[in-house]
Amino acid sequence: MTESDDERIADLEAALWHDDPRFARGLGKGRPRRPREYRQGRAWLAMTLALAAVVTGVMVPHGLLLAVGLVLAALAVNLFDTTRRRRLNRRRL
Template identity: 70%
Template sequence: MSHSDDEKIADLEARLWHDDPRFARALGSGRPRRPREYRRGRAWLTLTLAIAVLVVGAVLAQGLLLAAGLVMAGAAVSLFDPARRRRRAQPPKP
């Protein structure tokens, strides 16, 4: 490889390490894991909890629980957006 190719690869490696160090570390050890964009364990847990609150609110006929379940479900669905962190990390443009 030429010198410019080595620089490009080093730059790519540095950006990957900065973006998702756990993924880069696992990739370097030869046991890759899912990138951050595809790890959604907390989102599924939050969505399951929201649905449980909705069901309990419907069974007990409690409007407050129903409203809380709907708000939690909306928050949980937004956690599934893979570009959420990138948009939050970027500074606003003037």
């Protein structure tokens, strides 16, 4: 490889380490983890709690609990948007 190719690879590696260190560490060990875009555990947990609040608000006719569940569901849906996270990371740089 030429020297410019080595520099490009080093730049890509540095960007990967900066963007997602857990993925880069796993890749270096030969056991890669999911990239950040595909890790949505918190989003699923938030959605489950929101839907539980909605169902409970419907079963026990309680309007405030139902409204809180719907608001939480809207917030949880926002957590699934991976492009939003990428845009926020770029603004920080």
